[in-house]
Amino acid sequence: MPQLNPNPWFSIMIMTWLTFSLIIQPKTLSFTPTNTPTNKTPSITKNHPWVWPWS
Template identity: 40%
Template sequence: MPQLLPTPWFGTLLFAWVVFLGLFPKKVMTHTFPHEPVSPKTQKLEKTPWNWPWA
């Protein structure tokens, strides 16, 4: 069963982890958003009781 031999796949695994841990975090951290996120307004909403006509 060739898929159990680590020789051809171990290099690919190491290369993928080097790319994922070395290249992608730099690209993600340097990403800039077009607009700064704005926190939602914290307003208290008026709650009116619901009057059930059959109660």
Template identity: 40%
Template sequence: MPQLNPAPWLLILLFSWFVFLMIALPKITKHDLIGEPAPKTIKTHDSTKWFWPWH
């Protein structure tokens, strides 16, 4: 059965990964993010204690 012969398919797989890693990946990682997230300001809450009437 010719579809079980790994010789042509293995070469195609290796070549496609080579193209992806050597050509496409550097182009993709070179792009900058448009909207970099800014750190949020920390809001401090009112720290008054709540006195429960039954204690």
């Protein structure tokens, strides 16, 4: 079964992982978000019971 032979695919996976973690990830993490998170005060909603017309 050729799927059990990790010889070519393991090196490709390691190189891809290293490329992502060392080159691509720091570049994407350096971007600043456009919308900074703000603290929002929770609004208290009052529940009104439903009046059933047939009761």
